[in-house]
Amino acid sequence: MKLLVINGPNLNLLGVREPGLYGTLNYKGVCNYIEEGCRELGIQVEFYQSNHEGDLVDAIQQALGRVDGLVLNPGAYTHTSIAILDALKAVKLPAAVHITDISQREEFRKISYAGMACQGHFIGQGVAGYLNACRFLQEYITKEKQ
Numbered sequence: 001m002k003l004l005v006i007n008g009p010n011l012n013l014l015g016v017r018e019p020g021l022y023g024t025l026n027y028k029g030v031c032n033y034i035e036e037g038c039r040e041l042g043i044q045v046e047f048y049q050s051n052h053e054g055d056l057v058d059a060i061q062q063a064l065g066r067v068d069g070l071v072l073n074p075g076a077y078t079h080t081s082i083a084i085l086d087a088l089k090a091v092k093l094p095a096a097v098h099i100t101d102i103s104q105r106e107e108f109r110k111i112s113y114a115g116m117a118c119q120g121h122f123i124g125q126g127v128a129g130y131l132n133a134c135r136f137l138q139e140y141i142t143k144e145k146q
Contacts, residue, residue, distance in 0.1 A: 001141060002044040003134055004067045005034060006059050008075030009051040021100055023126055030127055037131040043138055053081055060087040069094040069137040071130060074114045078102070081113055088117035094140050096120035096133035 007027075010017055015026030025033065031047050038045040046067070048059045056074060063070055070093050074084055078097065088095055095117060101124025102109045115121055120136040122129035 001042070001069075001138055002046070002067045003038070003069050003071055003137060004046050004048060004059070004063050005031075005071045005073075005130065005134075006056060007047070007049040007073050008056055008077050011073060011075055012049050012051070025127055030130070033127055034130045034134065038134055041134065041138060043134055045134070053077055053083060056081075057083050057087045060084065060091060060093075063093060064091040067093070068141050069096075071096050071098060071133045071137065072114060072118070073098045073130075078112050078114050079109050085113045085117055088114060094119050094137055094144070096122055096136055098122045098125070098129040098133050100124055 012027050014022055014030055015024055027049065035045055050056055050059070056077065060070065070088075072088070072095050074081060074097070077084055097112060097115045097118045102112060104124070119140055120133060122133045122136070125132060
């Protein structure tokens with residue numbers, strides 16, 4: 001099984017950006033954490049990060065036929081991007097969203113457009129949410145193939 005972890009704007013600044021919300025582990029450390037956890041699960045994992053909406057849409061589209069599922073943290077685009085929602089719906093790949101707990105944030109962050117096309121939601125779990133999403137997708141995809 002192969003998963004693609006896609007991270008949106010400002011997630012490259014993990015460890016620096018609002019550590020009270022996002023923790024102190026930097027982006028490379030987060031990727032290493034996910035990679036190590038996936039290795040133990042027998043999952044191949046790739047990573048993609050961009051601060052640009054169109055690049056994220058392209059990455060989602062290019063995942064079709066290349067990976068079994070997506071773990072997506074679209075950052076602020078969670079709350080604004082119908083283009084990302086449409087890309088997820090178009091490729092019909094299983095997807096899980098990892099984000100901070102939007103119910104505890106500003107009012108404008110309480111909607112998740114990307115989440116409308118996702119089978120699993122991992123909200124407010126910090127970095128552990130990524131691995132929980134990978135485990136979920138492994139189980140979900142295995143069941144779907146049976």
